[in-house]
Amino acid sequence: MMDHPIEYSEHTTEDWINVQESLKQKLILEDCFTWTISSLDMSSVENSRENNLKFIGGVDVSFLKEDPSMACAALVVVDAETLDVVHEEFDVVQLQIPYVPGFLAFREAPILQGLLDKMKQSANPFYPQLLMVDGNGLLHPRGFGLACHVGVLVDLPVIGVGKNLHHVDGLTQSSVRKLFEAKENNGKDLICLVGKSGRVWGAAMRSTHGSTKPIYVSIGHRISLDSSIKIVKLCCKFRIPEPIRQADIRSRIFIQQFKGSSSMDK
DNA sequence: GCGACAG
């Protein structure tokens, strides 16, 4: 009777894989949007300004050290040109699902989807045209990380940005580091992540001048890797692109204040 | 068998 202690998680993991494979059928790996990027299309004609990308969303989730199941999700929207925050949205909930490598979306996607839905259903004028997610997209054991998962659920163009590499297809932090140091890549700040299978999983990017530690960019949904890279570069005042950085900062502040206020009114 | 393993 004690011989199958992980039976439950084996079954849910199996189910989760099926869900990932199913949602993956809807994944779009090319540019699929109507807007343009003003900073790049200098050849624009008169009427192109209203078609420019205006609002970029960023999402992140923070936790309480005292209770790691308490999570605060933040969705911030920044002006694509100035990178100023024009809108913020929060939600604090108890997460029941644990973090399992390769299955992050089952823990974080529901609360993120909720924030997007809230803005959409209220017809908020700042509803983002593009979303940046704190986590990988294609760069994932089954090619369907959090950024893909959220992208399919909310049907928005999404870019995945990881702060650490999820080792896949022979790619490791040290192999990436070696590539950056290799002289054939003399001083490049962008390296294509090609696995031993030959598949392209994303790109490692030194997003600011002084930075040694790269960020990992991959397709989430409805956008190509090339476009993803261009947009991420436009958003990097610091190592972490501004939409995600602001979501990270603000979600931490929010959950701290939530902690304080909820214990005060006891 | 052992280690690795986004957040």
Next chain:
DNA sequence: ATCTTGTCGC
């Protein structure tokens, strides 16, 4: 993810 202050440098 989170624990954590000051500190070294541009």
